[in-house]
Amino acid sequence: MTWVVVGEEHGKIKLVSKSGTPGLIPKGSYLTIEGEKGKFILRVDDSVQYEPYSPSPLIVDMDLSPLRQDQKCQNIIYASRVKDLNERDDGLIDYILPQSEARRSNQEEISKAIGEIEGEGGPEVFLATVHSSQSQLLIDNEKKPIKAKLPEDMFFHQILVCGKTGSGKTAASKYLAQYFVEKMEGAVLAINVKDVDFLIMDKKSIAKNPLVIKEWKLLGEEPHGIENFTVYFPANIDISTAPGVTPELCQKITMNVKDIEPEALTGLLRGITDAAAQNLPNIFRYWQETKKKEGNKDFTFGGFVKYFSMAEADGRIFRTMNSRKEESAEISLHSGTFSNLQRNLIFAQDFFDNPEAKSLDWKDILYPGKISVINVPGDKGEEFGSILLRHLLRRIVQAKSQRESNVPVLIIIDEVHKFYNTSSSKEALGDLDTISRTGRSQKIGVLFSSQNPQDMPGGLSSVINTKIFFRTDVSSAKSHGIDASTVEIESLRNGFAAATIHNLSQVKFIKFPLAYAGVFEKET
Amino acid sequence: MDNLNKLLFHPSFNDTISEINRLNIQLPPKPSYQEMNFQLYTYPPDGRLVTNVEEIKRYVLDPKKGDKIAHEPTTICCAYDESINKFSGLEGTAFLMSHSLVVTRELDFMPLNLLTFYFYTRSKDITNKSRFIKYSKDPEMDSKKDYVNDKIEFLTEYSPPGSILFIDGPLIGGDVYTFMIRAINKFLSKEIIPVFFVKNSSSNLVTDNIPDLLGRYNSDMHWAYTYLKKGQRTNFFKYADRNNPDNAKIFCYLKAFDLSPQRVEFHIDTFQKYRYKIDEIMDLIYYLILAQGDLKNPQVRPIAIAEKYARDTLRLTDINKIAKYSGLVPTMNQERFGW
Numbered sequence: 001m002t003w004v005v006v007g008e009e010h011g012k013i014k015l016v017s018k019s020g021t022p023g024l025i026p027k028g029s030y031l032t033i034e035g036e037k038g039k040f041i042l043r044v045d046d047s048v049q050y051e052p053y054s055p056s057p058l059i060v061d062m063d064l065s066p067l068r069q070d071q072k073c074q075n076i077i078y079a080s081r082v083k084d085l086n087e088r089d090d091g092l093i094d095y096i097l098p099q100s101e102a103r104r105s106n107q108e109e110i111s112k113a114i115g116e117i118e119g120e121g122g123p124e125v126f127l128a129t130v131h132s133s134q135s136q137l138l139i140d141n142e143k144k145p146i147k148a149k150l151p152e153d154m155f156f157h158q159i160l161v162c163g164k165t166g167s168g169k170t171a172a173s174k175y176l177a178q179y180f181v182e183k184m185e186g187a188v189l190a191i192n193v194k195d196v197d198f199l200i201m202d203k204k205s206i207a208k209n210p211l212v213i214k215e216w217k218l219l220g221e222e223p224h225g226i227e228n229f230t231v232y233f234p235a236n237i238d239i240s241t242a243p244g245v246t247p248e249l250c251q252k253i254t255m256n257v258k259d260i261e262p263e264a265l266t267g268l269l270r271g272i273t274d275a276a277a278q279n280l281p282n283i284f285r286y287w288q289e290t291k292k293k294e295g296n297k298d299f300t301f302g303g304f305v306k307y308f309s310m311a312e313a314d315g316r317i318f319r320t321m322n323s324r325k326e327e328s329a330e331i332s333l334h335s336g337t338f339s340n341l342q343r344n345l346i347f348a349q350d351f352f353d354n355p356e357a358k359s360l361d362w363k364d365i366l367y368p369g370k371i372s373v374i375n376v377p378g379d380k381g382e383e384f385g386s387i388l389l390r391h392l393l394r395r396i397v398q399a400k401s402q403r404e405s406n407v408p409v410l411i412i413i414d415e416v417h418k419f420y421n422t423s424s425s426k427e428a429l430g431d432l433d434t435i436s437r438t439g440r441s442q443k444i445g446v447l448f449s450s451q452n453p454q455d456m457p458g459g460l461s462s463v464i465n466t467k468i469f470f471r472t473d474v475s476s477a478k479s480h481g482i483d484a485s486t487v488e489i490e491s492l493r494n495g496f497a498a499a500t501i502h503n504l505s506q507v508k509f510i511k512f513p514l515a516y517a518g519v520f521e522k523e524t
Numbered sequence: 525m526d527n528l529n530k531l532l533f534h535p536s537f538n539d540t541i542s543e544i545n546r547l548n549i550q551l552p553p554k555p556s557y558q559e560m561n562f563q564l565y566t567y568p569p570d571g572r573l574v575t576n577v578e579e580i581k582r583y584v585l586d587p588k589k590g591d592k593i594a595h596e597p598t599t600i601c602c603a604y605d606e607s608i609n610k611f612s613g614l615e616g617t618a619f620l621m622s623h624s625l626v627v628t629r630e631l632d633f634m635p636l637n638l639l640t641f642y643f644y645t646r647s648k649d650i651t652n653k654s655r656f657i658k659y660s661k662d663p664e665m666d667s668k669k670d671y672v673n674d675k676i677e678f679l680t681e682y683s684p685p686g687s688i689l690f691i692d693g694p695l696i697g698g699d700v701y702t703f704m705i706r707a708i709n710k711f712l713s714k715e716i717i718p719v720f721f722v723k724n725s726s727s728n729l730v731t732d733n734i735p736d737l738l739g740r741y742n743s744d745m746h747w748a749y750t751y752l753k754k755g756q757r758t759n760f761f762k763y764a765d766r767n768n769p770d771n772a773k774i775f776c777y778l779k780a781f782d783l784s785p786q787r788v789e790f791h792i793d794t795f796q797k798y799r800y801k802i803d804e805i806m807d808l809i810y811y812l813i814l815a816q817g818d819l820k821n822p823q824v825r826p827i828a829i830a831e832k833y834a835r836d837t838l839r840l841t842d843i844n845k846i847a848k849y850s851g852l853v854p855t856m857n858q859e860r861f862g863w
Contacts, residue, residue, distance in 0.1 A: 056816065067594060072632050
């Protein structure tokens with residue numbers, strides 16, 4: 001298969017297929033032109049059919065068969081020049097000579113063209129394209145799919161994965177998580193909010209589709225479960241009947257009122273302003289520190305709820321303590337705010353101080369090669385998850401900043417809007433915002449997963465550097481900078497995604513292999 | 525077939541350009557498109573009409589049969605057309621000609637083009653300085669002779685054996701009559717069936733010789749247009765040499781659309797050798813005209829493709845660029861009309 005350079009038009013190289021090229025090369029494919037002094041790599045931006053003999057429709061109208069020769073088609077291509085693999089020292093750029101021949105690029109050439117750094121690792125995906133409303137893998141002349149390594153650094157610049165149910169969003173998150181623990185010896189903390197999505201990662205995936213198995217072979221991998229895997233779940237929720245979950249790997253958890261980070265309580269709050277929400281941690285901290293000072297070892301969250309409720313009689317005036325543990329001014333809560341907080345605190349009593357359950361801390365999470373999943377399904381689970389997530393994030397950030405652990409950590413938050421209000425300010429996002437801005441130096445990454453990217457808290461989307469959109473709402477994908485048409489995004493098959501990848505600017509469409517763990521493909 | 529898909533240059537092509545450069549002859553910036561008119565070169569040169577080849581009547585053509593023949597693997601169609609540019613300068617006249625042969629292969633039209641370039645002058649001073657500059661008192665006529673010679677040489681050399689060769693233009697007589705006869709013999713020896721097409725002719729071969737038609741029509745084309753319906757042809761007529769009846773052409777008129785008909789000509793030897801296939805070939809021709817489908821350019825499809833290649837190769841060959849630094853002074857007309 002060969003294409004011939006016609007010339008340059010409006011900044012794009014125009015090529016036409018030579019006889020014997022049996023079809024259209026899809027958009028997004030890469031072509032190599034071998035010049036005298038080096039190679040040029042082009043990316044196909046537009047690929048159309050051209051009929052050189054423009055036959056008349058008259059013949060078909062008359063019920064006569066057309067001349068086969070008249071049915072000849074050629075492929076006209078407009079391509080962008082993405083990489084010149086040659087060396088010049090005069091500061092000029094080589095011409096691409098008309099009549100030069102181009103062929104499909106091979107894996108090595110494409111890796112250079114898209115900016116992969118030789119010798120560096122990264123989760124491998126397949127390069128893909130959407131052409132004529134069909135998503136497909138890009139392949140080379142040997143019919144082998146073209147792979148690309150996503151840079152490992154991507155994890156620490158925050159990732160957003162979006163897609164409708166069944167589009168491949170969760171499977172991709174699992175694939176990235178598995179790479180993170182197995183190849184980077186990192187730790188993963190995943191918050192599971194529905195079904196058994198992340199609860200069965202100890203089991204190897206089962207694929208029925210031969211293409212999936214072929215992809216695994218191409219990557220030189222076999223399906224396998226995660227060796228170090230624990231599911232944590234609130235003691236007040238029973239998941240023992242969840243299908244496929246290994247009970248031996250499940251641990252009940254609770255929150256300890258003595259250790260809980262006061263800021264974590266903001267996770268309880270819904271429907272009040274950010275400013276009002278900031279009062280609760282300071283009220284709680286004052287109470288918590290006072291109890292500690294008193295040497296009382298048996299205080300419980302129920303005690304705090306009582307303490308809080310009793311203030312109603314005293315005009316809802318509270319003493320407070322700031323995060324530096326300095327007593328600050330007394331505050332008076334508005335009756336509406338007070339009632340709201342009281343209601344939520346009563347609701348949260350169940351989450352705390354269960355003697356049969358474990359209290360989680362960063363040491364349980366920051367363990368090389370371990371995936372920890374906190375299962376928080378349902379309404380009550382979300383409240384629990386909101387507090388625990390804030391608590392753990394703060395603990396992890398503290399541990400990392402105080403150099404108590406150098407284990408890279410990836411935090412996967414599914415449906416982030418269930419834990420943080422979409423309208424949350426940067427202040428309200430607390431440690432999540434800190435991580436998003438300083439994650440690289442401390443090796444902390446966050447992967448946000450959401451069906452609807454508009455659910456993302458506004459303060460976060462600006463610090464997310466890798467955006468992976470599976471089949472989803474088009475307008476929101478475009479608003480996140482995805483350079484793909486409506487038809488292209490709507491045409492994405494399961495596992496295919498439009499993406500902007502940190503440090504891999506030439507990659508537009510990718511296909512994730514099925515995760516090696518925790519995915520059970522249905523019979524097709 | 526290995527010879528196809530190429531652009532050939534006549535052996536004297538580069539030498540002629542080099543020589544006009546060396547002699548400081550400049551070509552005008554834009555050439556004029558030249559039609560070769562062989563109206564006065566009828567074949568046979570001294571002919572008279574004989575009508576008895578078939579019963580005089582209308583014959584209905586069957587495009588379905590033509591369709592079937594066109595798609596038979598044993599059918600090889602090829603077609604010829606040419607395109608000519610003329611450069612008129614003070615020192616003489618140059619002709620850049622593109623001879624185009626297209627062969628229909630299973631899935632594609634395979635082209636082969638020959639480019640020739642000649643310079644004619646009445647100046648012996650110039651011709652004495654180079655053997656590649658042609659002396660000519662009548663460049664128009666001499667260019668026609670060179671054209672016919674090259675065309676015949678090209679077609680006899682490169683037309684595939686066993687093919688049906690559609691040629692845009694008439695069987696030519698006149699000064700090149702003997703070349704044509706030699707070519708026909710060579711075609712027949714290679715089992716090639718040459719078929720000639722004439723459009724826009726004002727000749728009266730039929731209307732001047734059939735008493736019933738005499739004086740009633742402006743030309744044969746006028747008569748055929750009135751006489752035929754779409755998808756019909758006339759009977760075949762024989763036009764023979766007065767002295768040698770075996771030296772003749774056989775022709776008919778074919779009306780594909782409600783437009784001026786075309787004259788389809790066979791040399792008598794071709795017609796006699798392939799008489800059994802002539803009806804099939806006429807059906808094939810009708811099908812191929814329908815396949816072309818262009819009412820503005822009604823001709824058999826392969827000729828239309830050959831025409832495209834002829835024009836394109838001519839367009840791609842910028843003779844002025846090649847001879848950029850020569851110093852010919854354009855004639856007044858060329859300057860005035862901006863050729």
